[in-house]
Amino acid sequence: MVQSGDAAEAEAMEPTHHPDVDVIVIGAGIIGSAVAYQIARRSPLRVLVVDKAAGPATGSTGASVAISRCRYTVPEVVRLAYCSQLAYRSWSTFTGLREPISDYTQLGALWVFDRTSEQLTAEYERMRGNGVAVEVLSANEVLHRWPELDLCIEPIDFEAVDKHQCRQGKFFLYEVEAGIADPAGANADLVAASRREGVDVRFGTGVTDIVTDEGRVFGVRLDNGDEVRCGLVVNAAGPWCNQINEMAGAQRRWTLTPTRVQLVLREWNDTDPRLPITFDGSTDGCYRMERSGNQILLVSPEIPSFMEATSDPDNLRTSPDRECVEATLAAFQHRAPGVRHVGTTTGTCGLYTINEQDSHPIVGPSEVPGLWLANGFSGHGFKLAPGIGAMVARAITGAEAPFDPDIPDDLFSIDRTPLATSGGVFA
Ligand SMILES: Cc1cc2nc3c(=O)[nH]c(=O)nc-3n(C[C@H](O)[C@H](O)[C@H](O)COP(=O)(O)OP(=O)(O)OC[C@H]3O[C@@H](n4cnc5c(N)ncnc54)[C@H](O)[C@@H]3O)c2cc1C
DSSP: OOOOOHHHHHHTTTTOOOSSSSEEEEEOOOOHHHHHHHHHOOOOOEEEEESSSSSOOOOOHHHHOOOEEEOOSHHHHHHHHHHHHHHTTTTHHHHOOOSSSSEEEEEEEEEEEOHHHHHHHHHHHHHHHTTEEEEEEEHHHHHHHHHTTBOSSSOOOOOSGGOOOOOOOOOEEEEEEEEEEEEEHHHHHHHHHHTTTTEEESSOOOOEEEEETTEEEEEEETTSOOOOOSSEEEEOOOGHHHHHHHTTTTTOOOOEEEEEEEEEEEHHHHEEEEEEEEEETTTTTTEEEEETSSSEEEEEOOOOSSEEEEEEEOOOOOOOOOHHHHHHHHHHHHOOTOEEEEEEEEEEEEEEEEEEESOOOOEEESSSTOOOOOOEOTTOOHHHHHHHHHHHHHHHHHHOTTOOSOOOOTTTEEEOOOOOOOOSSSS
């Protein structure tokens, strides 16, 4: 269980080991920088963030498609996603930066999923009841807005595409305020906001070991040989999180698998159909426009051979595989036959850290005193980051701040039972 703010802060201020700082955050991706900023904006705790990379957004965050949407199965996760979306939509206010790099582009999100009318009604009510603006659109209404789309809901078997028979859906959930931010920009903004609040953020500084004494973590060893002591270490190392947890002998309960996800970027013609962010139940893929309006970003279908597990995040192959590019383009052409492509196809790859048990993250104290976790975000870490930072910071400091989520801080605790999902990584 997450400790009360007072108990956790007392632990953070533990005098026995003469800490150099109160909290060390390992990793300055979107999660680590959100945790640091959220602690610093609500408390005088001394926070050090270390990242082995040369700058922000070189890990999962830099590859993120940066979609903010709120359709989740668990109502608390809907609220967490929504409060984080409000932060992204009010980024200058949230970060206190007069001219942040990131901003928010509202595109709307359409869920082209096979749902009974009872299931759709339940989703609509769950979303509305938790403050999210949604509509149920009929097929005619969708096609009136976006005539380029096809509304087939029959799963595609990529082994037998020629045998596929379309089956059109009748009603669809539409998230009005869903949109995108700038992942690298938002990460850099949170680093800047953290530094302004007094956080010491050091890039080019790797953690090579976790320092323990009698089963309690009280610091880290850096790659220059220095040992830095603290009250709490927060593991926000993204796809490298297992390496950090192994150093401390922590977190053996959940299977968190760094997994290569492939992205395809396609140019299209100069008429801009303003497609919504589209979640594609036929392929478990997802598509969205780039801000320029003349490129579409396609997340490859959720086919096991396209999602390769790795235990070595440092050696990621960043070019998508030809077979995957072809299948992704075919899937998109099936979903949006009215979009004509021109120009070139490019792409990149990044790492999800998939929680194999329930696709939700592990956030809060580990079973090793002095080590907290913010790991295993699957495909959700960007959209949830502001709220996740708030949950960690509120649990450590006991202090509230604007944009905090109205949910328990131990929702994702290490000792929880798996949370409900609708199946697959969409959760
Ligand atoms: C292709 C793709 C598309 C995605 N699309 C979306 C989306 O649309 N919406 C969404 O919400 N999420 C999305 N995600 C997921 C989201 O990007 C991640 O969940 C999120 O970026 C994870 O952030 P992080 O800070 O935990 O990890 P990272 O960004 O990887 O940061 C971890 C940091 O830890 C550092 N580090 C590691 N080991 C050490 C060490 N020993 N010492 C010091 N530093 C260390 C690394 O250098 C790195 O900077 C996507 C992910 C991918 C790959």
